[in-house]
Amino acid sequence: MPAPSRPPVKGTSLLFDVFVLAKAVQEMLSTAMADGPLTPEExxxxSHLIEVQPCSPTALARDLRVPAATVTDWVRTMTNRGHARRVPQPADxxxxxLRLTAAGxxxxxxxxxxxxxxxxxxxxxxxxxxxxxxxxxxxIIAATGTGTATDPATG
Incomplete structure (x- = not known):
């Protein structure tokens, strides 16, 4: 059941509101996608891999603003499912x-x-x-100082 909407609270910050927004979006997507083959995070x-593949784990971590260890977990899950494959780089x-397979x-x-x-x-x-x-x-993303924000015109 979705949480009730809340009026702005005097004294809170934009960062607090962004935190609440992130949680609300997570709840909305989790509910809508509960019966699907992928979690909202997956x-x-x-989706990102479809747009940019092939993509290195380092680039994936940078683009999605997550630690390398998180990407390692994602890669393990995707490859175990047969949804992605590792493509070796000739130079190294x-x-x-990482590239999605047809099953992915x-x-x-x-x-x-x-x-x-x-x-x-x-x-x-x-x-x-x-x-x-x-x-x-x-x-707002740019103001976090965590990297380059996605161009809103291109998504």
């Missing part, structure tokens, strides 16, 4: 890029159906245009 990782055989793309496609339904409802509930809000989010 769906985000697979110890290094590899199919899992993403199945998860996408649930995602698109909840995303459409979410966008319909917004009071401002998506592009405007994505621009503000890019500014």
């Amino acid at each position: 769906y985000a990782v697979y 055989r110890r290094s590899y890029h 793309v199919r899992a993403h496609r199945r998860a996408n159906a649930s995602f698109e339904l909840v995303n459409a409802a979410f966008l319909a509930a917004l009071l401002r245009p998506e592009a405007e809000l994505r621009g503000h989010l890019a500014d």
Whole structure:
């Protein structure tokens, strides 16, 4: 059951509101995607790989702002499922890029159906245009100092 909406609390900060937003989005996606083949986190990782693959683990950690150990866990899970494969790099055989397999793309496609339904409802509930809000989010991400924000025009 979704948490009730809360009015702004005097004395809280934008960072607090961003924290609450992250939790609300996590809850919304978890509920909508509960019966799918991927968790919301896995769906985000697979979505990113579809956009940029092949992708090194280092680049994946940087792009998604997660520790290398988290990427190692993701890679293990994806390869164990047969959803991704490691592609060795010719210049450095110890290094590899990650690429989704056909099974990984199919899992993403199945998860996408649930995602698109909840995303459409979410966008319909917004009071401002998506592009405007994505621009503000890019500014907020950039202000964290954790790396380059995603260009709101390209996603």
